[in-house]
Amino acid sequence: MKPGKGIVAGFIATVVLSILMIVKTFSHWLSAFNAIEGIHRLTGGPLITGWLGHFVIGSILWGVLFALLYRHLPGGRGLVRGIVFGLFAWLAMMLLFLPIAGYGFFGVAIGWPVIGFTLLMHLIYGTVLGVSYASLTDQR
Numbered sequence: 001m002k003p004g005k006g007i008v009a010g011f012i013a014t015v016v017l018s019i020l021m022i023v024k025t026f027s028h029w030l031s032a033f034n035a036i037e038g039i040h041r042l043t044g045g046p047l048i049t050g051w052l053g054h055f056v057i058g059s060i061l062w063g064v065l066f067a068l069l070y071r072h073l074p075g076g077r078g079l080v081r082g083i084v085f086g087l088f089a090w091l092a093m094m095l096l097f098l099p100i101a102g103y104g105f106f107g108v109a110i111g112w113p114v115i116g117f118t119l120l121m122h123l124i125y126g127t128v129l130g131v132s133y134a135s136l137t138d139q140r
Helices: 003-027 035-043 050-072 076-100 113-136
Strands: none
Touching: 003 050, 003 076, 003 113, 035 050, 035 076, 050 113, 076 113
């Protein structure tokens, strides 16, 4: 268990996820859903608080939790463990964050495409998280 390496892996995964989120924003696809705006609304601060919250959640919260759970997650390699963890993070988003942010459970208040989009994003996040953590800890 290496929480510091989990934070680094979480940061790397969050950067990749952020780039994809920016591409989504500029493509104007699924414009009713913006996780940064949701975090921003919850914090009540300036828009930067949405981005800061996003990086704290992705880097510190999920990164440390992944490091703590790594040995208990199914799968022999970081890739599979990361994907499993990404599914867990996605489910937490669907059941906790989206309802609190006003999007409803599984984002149904803004339409069903949000389910597939967020699932894909969390699978990518989990993949990068798992591969990065395994590489950082020599568990490839």
